[in-house]
Amino acid sequence: MLDLTTQIGSLTLKNPIMPASGTFSEDLAQVFDLGALGAHVTKTVTREKRSGNPTPRVCEVRGSMLNSIGIPSKGIEAFKAAVIPFYARYDAPLVVSISAGSTDEFATLCEEVSVPGVAAVEVNISCPNIEEDGKAFAMRPSTTEAVMRKLRDATDLPLWAKLTPNTGETTEVAKAAAETGADALVVSNTLLAMAIDIKTRRPKLGNLMGGLSGPAFKPIALRMAYQCAKSVEIPVIGCGGISSVEDVIEYLIAGCAAVQVGTATFIEPAIMVRMIDELNTYLQSQGLSSVAELVGSIEDEQASDGLIFMEAAP
């Protein structure tokens, strides 16, 4: 019997595949049984009602997409009344993603979502759309520390810190989050990017800039997830451009205890279910009996030797 379970701090997930915040909602229950997933991660909720960014909110770039949704939110009260009860029918743990513009507001919101039915809080300290020019808490270790300390005091639930690729200090930010109380890291959110229409000479997104996601972003997010897994003791959840079971396996080998699938679900709504099946098949084919045997199994020596890498390249 293959063991697909994975441990994220105190939480045991029945498999390592879950949706990425913002790319998942109750609507997906029209497509497959959501109970199949390792966990459920909600769209980011804010305390107040927000309408989000102007349209167009999405554009396609080669092999990937840009979005500038801007965290539309029905507000915390409506969220608690409708969303949390919906997920109560499933046994998969519910992870609520939250965002706020200040540390105090973040802490208050974290306290408000720490209610029965919620298994963990994912703190979106990374979204590139909400702060001016995409600046976010997780761009610097000092601001990460400041917000995480407040959040740690605000709840007893596990805290998952979602990091940003829009920083030159990936491992410092990861360490800062781990040292100030994060139970897991989600690595990472989207990469700030832009596209221009050459006919109109206007940016293709209403918000001028947006987040790059999809396969083109995967090598960057994978590198970050690997660096973070090497730097901290807490579990890392890989996120970025995962669109096949091979991508899932790469993240697990790199050291991630689980993964989040985002943009790929827009192309194939049931892709996460397929990935769970295919992960099973892969483990069997490799003679492995558990996901845990795969996590962090990267052969660092080979990857660090540039000559071997070049010879191995096709």
Place this chain on the structure above:
Amino acid sequence: MNISALQTHPKFGQPHSIHEVECAIKSNQPVNDEYRLLILDAPSELLDCEPGQFFHLLCPLTRNQQPYLRRPMSIYGYYPDKGELHFLYKVAGEGTAAIGTLGTGDKLNVLGPLGRGFDILPDWRNLLLVARGVGLATLAPLALEARRLDRKLTAICSARSEHFLLSLDYFRNLGVNVIPLTDETATSDINNMRAIIEKLLAEDGIDAMYTCGSNRILKLLQSIGKAHDIPGQIALEQQMACGIGMCQCCVRAFRRDGDVVNERVCKEGPVFDLQEAIGC
């Protein structure tokens, strides 16, 4: 035909199930210089749909076209008896150009049916459909449904020239009273359209109006609807990513109860109340 295992989870009572299916192409032919008709061999699950709904098509990758996201396309026709799903489309960009390369026997991955379709309420006996350009494609299945429900339908079809009036024979064969208007004959201007609608109102009355494809027509029908208290519906478009409500890319603003609210075109629409719609 490979039907993937996408099923509604029955105990949760979702409104209807969404299927992802690889359909074989029966034909994909040009109907004029701009539009093509795509006919798919579709299973009954896909054909349990309504006029105004849409499908999300996974465009093929070609040497010149590499579309990444699916493309939403409204239903032009659905025929459960023949197992056919029809789309009328204009080659406008990378995605539709890629679909244009597909031939008979090729496969196309479709997701759907999606969104909320048009309503024909029991007391709506005299229906008016007003469309411009490719908007005709979205409204065409309404004619079939109107005939099935034994309703009277008038279709005002507007286009640049006679050549681009695509569905006239289709409508006429369904017993629709067709009024073609073109820029070429200087009959498509909004004042003439208003006069024609006012005449229809005076003669037989209009119980409901439907439109798609033109901002000017939207405003005209809103004005007539308000003046004569006639309900109406409009099918809207927006760029979208997921097509099933998750991503919230495809919102548009609507007037409701003195407020402006955002709604998802893919989920709450693409069919909306005529008076609530805000033009571009």
